[in-house]
Amino acid sequence: MLDLYASSWQGEPLGSDEYVISADEKTSIQARCRCHPTLSPGRARAMRVNHTYGRGGALAYLAAYDVHRAHVIGRTEPKTGIDPFMNLVAQVMSTEPYASAKRLFWIVDNGSSHRGQKAADRLTRAFPNAVMVHTPVHASWTNQFEIFFSLVQRKVVSPNDFTGLPQIEERLRAFEDRYNATAQPFQGKFTTSDLDDLLARLDRQTTRQQEESTAPLDT
Template sequence: MDVTLTSADVVVLTDEERHVLTRRANAAKCPHRDLLRARIVLAAADGVANAQIARDVGVCEDTARRWRHRFCVQRLDGLKDRPRSGRPPVFTPVEVAEVKALACTRPADHDLPLTRWSTAELSTHAVAAGLVRPVSPSTIGRWLAADAIKPWQHRSWIFPRDPDFAVKASPVLDLYQRQYNGVELGADEYVISADEKSQLQALRRRHPETPAAPGQPRRVEFEYRRGGTLAYFAAYDVHHAQVHGMTAPKTGIVPFTHLVKQVMTQEPYASAKRVFWIVDNGSSHAGQASIDRMREAFPSAVLVHLPVHASWLNQVEIYFSILQRKAITTGDFTDLDDLAQRILAFEDRYNQNAEPFGWKYTRDHLNRHLNRLNNDGTLRQAA
């Protein structure tokens, strides 16, 4: 219990205490109780009486007096909530652990036609299996939310299946660091990350969108008419952040060859010593045949293939993501020409102020990742 409260408590703050309390009092996400307590103490330090503090802050006078006194006795620690015993737990630690263990299993392991648990389903199954006494879904939700393991969350991923993954991926990561075969690239050598974004749809909304209004977001019509699809080929200069692109009716060797010609016949690439082209294993540029074809057409061009399932190491995919989010998603296009114009116009706009991506993933990071997968048996299982 508090000792006798008195309005005679004089609050004198150190510079550090004033800084902490001022930050709390002005913080946008500070708990409201902490904000009020900080304002009470700051006002008290400025010589304001308890009655006036109560009116200014919006609390009763006893509340202002209490927090003023607690600060005088315990300083900043006095503004914390005191421990409370709370209601005794209804469920035993073993029951809680049994439910958490159940949540970490797959429903299919219990012959249930589900891919994931809900708290209601966990409650029903746990009670039926005798793991716990009747418990509400909300209680189970609190148990799981407080645990370090979040079994309801998932993330899709593809683990490397190529036994030579590191051998094939490392040269690409070196090129991002401006090295090739252990030698620094010269000023007249360039690195291009290239790929195609296929099946881009020209969707025409059945009703024009409505602009945002107070209390109402911008609204985009859900129904649309299909205006066909096209492919967008892009070559991204990794170190100069310039995109060279073109659209085509569909993907294939011919349009990719046109993209290569578009880039390799303009400066600075036309007179470059070497231009490295990083690509995945798509049909437009797959295999040794694509390497030979590019070398024959442009002797200074070097085609470098990523391993299978390694598009996440291809920097042009980052640009494709930006294009999709900023120029295509929720778009309203009258036809394919309208879509193509939007894509190329965005490319021009992007090139005006683009800066290289802050790529920091090196072959050392890759080797550590592959070693971890190998040590936990993932790669051995995949093989």
């Protein structure tokens, strides 16, 4: 995964017709219809959002992020699952330049929508030029899309003050357009060399602890 972020795969650099996609899903974005209008911030006054609200439903936001082009393609669904995720895949794979790509690497976590070898096989059967790459278990934070979702949380969803689900969809589409027009790729600083160094330090520490635990006690 770190190699893909650095534009290589199995020791070989990626070609100009090979792309790396980071994908994820944000579940249950609620439309909280505030019982009283939100007051915009003013001089020496923070935004005021009423604490009581009515529920206007919820939807899931699924999106794919081109790691090296900083381009996002998203969609909303009533809920997450295998079919909604494959709908996202089909949407991306039917869009240029991905439709004619030599290979397209999909970096995903181990969520139920795309978990394990079955999900990888399902993706390849549908799109032979697609390769699924899973993040390590309990390390979904290594998926670059988590950075994008943190932006969505802060700039779109918060404060949660919507008249209904159509307004959420409108805000998400508008944010995608704005992001794609101005964004630059995330600059990751943790490389495979850093990972090798970290694993070596952990191995030395583990070895030292084992030696200390088995050393004879002084009498």
